[in-house]
Amino acid sequence: MALLRVENVRKSFGGLMAVKDVSFRVEPGEIVGLIGPNGAGKSTVFNLIMGTLKPDRGRIFFKSQEITHWPTYKIVDAGIARVFQIAQYFPRKTVYENVEIAAIPNEIFIRAPDPAPKTLQSCARTGLCEHSPNEDRCICREELPGMLPQGGLRRLELARAIGTDPELLLLDEPFAGLSSGEVDEISHLIASLRDEGQTIILVDHNMRGVMRLADRIVVLCFGEKIAEGTPEEVARNPQVQEAYLAGGGF
């Protein structure tokens, strides 16, 4: 059974139809690449899945439950987490405290477990540790996020996202603004999450990064799905090639 089902979803902003009757499925354990030229509607699709935007029509199912009109926090609790294209963090909280938020339960009147072990696990998993005198221990970074390089901010968001125990992880342009060294590191990190069985949707307008990671690719162009298939199939598709040439190439 599909983990996520997007059915005929449509969204307009004024006269502009950003997403036009898009449908696709994500099976457990796969990495689906969502690609397309700038303005193709990729981020809008993410916003629709996360409940940040409500679709004008169409339905979204997660594990056979309809989540179309759910608020974001409920969708996150159900098991979808996202990493934003532009890093969203708490500038006056330390890296540790930023990651900690995901480990705090959404209940006011309960005795909650200590968030520390979970937080450290997320930090360790995404490589947000400081060099420690004792090699097998992770000291979660205590600096402010503003001190981190771009790659570090991406790790921070990944740590917060996996801290919510997602079954499906949405990554919005995880390579944007990174140096080539950082691209390799983050790409390696994403691959290791996949190897652990994490289901991922990966948005990128740059096809190279996605080709290496994705099992299947969905191509959007001007809000419409124009192709779907394995990376090789999609790369050979003349319609995709044309869309990318028109939109500025790969």
Added chain:
Amino acid sequence: MSTRALRLSLLGATVIVIAIIGPFLPAKWMTTITYAQIFAIYAMGWDILSGMTGQISFGHIFFVAVSGYTTGLLNLYLRWPIWATILLGVAMAVLAGLMFSVPALRLRGPYFSLITLILPLATARLVIILADWTGGELGKFGVAALCPFLDYKANQYCNYYALWALMTGVGLLLIWLSTSRIGKILEAIRENEEAVEAAGINVAKYKIFAFAVSACVVGLGGAFSVHVNESVFFNSLLSLTTSIEMIVASVIGGMGTIVGALWGGFLVRGGEELIREVAHWKLPIGAEGLALSFVERWATFIFFTLLIVLLFVARQGLLPLLTGFFRRGKKRYAS
């Protein structure tokens, strides 16, 4: 030292000083501090909502009015005992806070602030329209006293220490809350609401909770003020100046720190009085009269100028200035 331990020790030190100096204060100052304690409760109540989540409310005096008029009028007309009317007044304030929080949550930034400003203005009109019952702008006297002693001095002591206990209790509770996981989320909401929601937290629920706690605390202060004054007094229960001063107190002391708001409260209510006091110090003959009349007339102006200077020197407020805002906590280890 953890943030919680630090704030609790600062609160402890402050309230111990206030408890000790009580008997040594001249009568005038004892009254000033009694009222400053009520105001400090307001400021801390404002801080737990607006200071922590960054949703700046200009209208918190509304909760003082709801609670104050409820307890005062019920006591006055129905002669209910004050413990019952105070409880009911606070409950009404919480209810008002909950009702108000729902529409308020749809608004952000200046729109939220503007709406909060309209509340006390509308309530003030209502109080004047219903002047037959509320006493309108003149107020109503004859509300039961918090301290029913015959001796003036005994009453003064009783009021001073009753409010001291209330302020201490509120301070402890709010510091505990502000440094709990709930406080962490409220702080995170101030910094980036979207990121909090993305971490699976229902932001609206936490804001409503903060609203209720804030209204409860401010309402508690308001209810006690009525029984200290032994009257429902329009100028104290619906004063927009007091509403704005709550913001000033919290900002001066350090927003979202609770102890800072308490200090700010004493500074705002005690500071002006202190400047007037200084004017009465012995000065060389000749200069004395001159300085006295000058300072007396200009006290408020001088005080607010000093506050502005203080804000320039310590933009984050007094408490963060003292502790260093970006103090690092202890390192956390994991195997």
